[in-house]
Amino acid sequence: MKRHSQIWIAGLTLSLLTSCQQYSAPKAYNAPKVINQSRDADTSVELARQALSSSRAFEIVESLTVEVGPRLAGTDKDIVAVDWAMEKLWKMGFDRVYKESVQVPAWSRGTAIASIVAPYEQPLVITALGGSVATPERGIQAPIVRFESLAELEVASVGRIKGKIVFIDHKTERHITGKGYGESVGGRSKGAIVAAQKGALAILIRSIGTDSDRMAHTGMMRYDEDVTKIPAAAMSNPDADLINAMLTRSNNVVLSLNMSPENQGIATSYNVIAEVRGSSKPNEIVLIGAHLDSWDEGTGALDDGAGVAIVTAAAKLIQDLPERPARTIRVVLFAAEELGLVGAKAYAEQHKDEMELHYIAAESDFGAGKIYQIDFNVHPSVFEKVKFEHSAMIRNGVALGDNEASGGPDVSILPALGVPVASLRQDGNDYFDYHHTPNDTLDKIDPKSLAQNVAAYAQFAYMMAQSELDLRPVNKTGLED
């Protein structure tokens, strides 16, 4: 396994550099002294070849979206999804398949009806934000007060807000990294607290979404136990435009809002786990994750059926190799990510004694767009070497990126526990067109892009299961994607 084949490597590197326009070597790039073994690089190339010629991942996400569909954590369909996953993973022949219970908040959507009452009557398309309380049964009718952003709401006077319905009108920017989401999502997650502190009766936000479909984007919101809980909903982008048009005509735009969601206590869900048992270091773990739960209005194809399919299909390719890699590859399908990384937090707690054995972790939770870059959070001294081990990924359009990865939502809590992570960054230009809406359905997934993701995850997991580098200690300060 230690044979070096400099000629082969040089040839590979040259062909990689010439075959991919996206990659350019950093100026200060020095060829690392420790390079990956040629046999591992061969295997990496072969894994990618197999992934790109396989439709397995698409078949998995098709199965999940057709045979389960929406699977809100804490509902009956969530358990249907857990059973589906256990059976699917078992039938695929993984070395080990098991589940670990997680206590999750249960919430039901109920109905959400809103309309503009003045200056002109019009119905609105809204959806309750996850975790919202209901309105009184008779509903709420009050004037609206508009804010450009959460920041503007935070500095507004109580006098402007008291007795009104707060409207946060923050538009979400389209960007390959999805950074617009991070910039606007604060209004969704924290808006109800800030609005209630200033006496608002309810909060309605412009959807955190880049589309112009008349569909509202749901998503989790939070309360503060010391602050009055007010109903919270999102409206579609065209509805937000309509309200703005009303506001140009009248300072007194009055809304009627009636919502009946219900928080229903605690339910049991499960993290579902499958393993490809390592050959020589079976206790060391390369974790590739996704989340099994979804919102309830689409079929959870992009979020996160795609991720479930990608990491499962990637691990299956490695399971089917003639020889197991050194470390164990652990596929974790997290519970209740949408409700606040609930399964991930439970996993970290349940596996706290094993954290030191987690060699590296990554999560696929950004739809099915192609991966254009891999980033890491490893010790700076080995960063260039880790990157070089992943050189074969360049062939499939994956550039070797920076050392500032968070690892993905569920996995983002692991660096603080000392675990190195990687982010396999996907093209997210259209992800927030569909995110958390009824439009999150199978037809939005391009099978070829999905297969490219499988290739990258298989290559990543395999090379990390074989690597002889020491990736620790990592930056624990919670680097953000």
Next chain:
Amino acid sequence: MKRHSQIWIAGLTLSLLTSCQQYSAPKAYNAPKVINQSRDADTSVELARQALSSSRAFEIVESLTVEVGPRLAGTDKDIVAVDWAMEKLWKMGFDRVYKESVQVPAWSRGTAIASIVAPYEQPLVITALGGSVATPERGIQAPIVRFESLAELEVASVGRIKGKIVFIDHKTERHITGKGYGESVGGRSKGAIVAAQKGALAILIRSIGTDSDRMAHTGMMRYDEDVTKIPAAAMSNPDADLINAMLTRSNNVVLSLNMSPENQGIATSYNVIAEVRGSSKPNEIVLIGAHLDSWDEGTGALDDGAGVAIVTAAAKLIQDLPERPARTIRVVLFAAEELGLVGAKAYAEQHKDEMELHYIAAESDFGAGKIYQIDFNVHPSVFEKVKFEHSAMIRNGVALGDNEASGGPDVSILPALGVPVASLRQDGNDYFDYHHTPNDTLDKIDPKSLAQNVAAYAQFAYMMAQSELDLRPVNKTGLED
């Protein structure tokens, strides 16, 4: 007015031919002996210039969609729309503004809930078709039987259908002319009759739409008074895909359907009419129409707020000319087009003694895509001459087309009554993405394309109000768009 300016015309024609790639003269094209007057051609060019630099049409459709919004014929909002139109037209200073009552069927949508019960439980996104009856209060639960098209349903045996829910799975092709709609809409309009004749309990169709949004497309359906009336609904394209995926897994796909629409008898609506009074032939009419009603789920921006705005803004440009053209330009905003050309039929009846005075008619009812061609239905002997009178339109990308126009939905009944018509054909590539869905909102309208439509309608109406050609008799056999 009779001065010919051959040099000017030659120069114009040359510049028109060189400035527009879309136009190519027919091989057998002979320069007509009667050509339009230079002053009229000047005016036509000036009207287009003004139209393209004006935002008036966008302001009109913005006003209609914001201040009225959805306006289903026979509802209170329909009357709000009539009042809006009367006031808007009056304030614009047309020579005459009036309304004529129309008796329209009143129907309320109620709720429409459907789900797949077996082999896997999943909710569906559906919408009732216009005019549908309700299910029994407890709903209908029955296996589905799938047909590729209405034609396949028509030849199917009673044994396959009796006691089941018919599913017509006809996909709508995307095409600039919108021809896919004509090919698939039969299942929507006639499917319930054919299905009921064979003992079906209900009918659900794949939406007549080219999008992959999880939105169902509504639209009118018909019953036969001698056939049992069964509930009829459309599902979104992704939902139809989901059912197909279920059908690959099981022959026994069972649906649950619960709908509460209601036919509510007859209500009064109005055709709203405005006129630019002709100077020398005021009794002769150039009719440019659109329909004022809309479906109830969007704000009726594309269908047909755009048409209302286009023909109104076009007529206003002519109203504001220093001199009125010879004939009267009559803007007709038809009532209840969506419910079966109800306003158009009433107009034809109410104006039957005036039909001979209708010089030509055209309707804008295909969204806000650019006009790429103008077609006519006039006597063949004058067709080339009529075309030549419209040469100035070529500058704005409008090709001079064929003599097989229908004139648009409402206007399509006029050729049978002897009235010449024109079709100003719009790019309909994306029209059926939004048609009859909640997505029919203002943001789907491109102001520049809308202004190009205004230019073409102003040029058409003006040149036809000035023409000295005798356009009759026409082909009365109902040429189809």
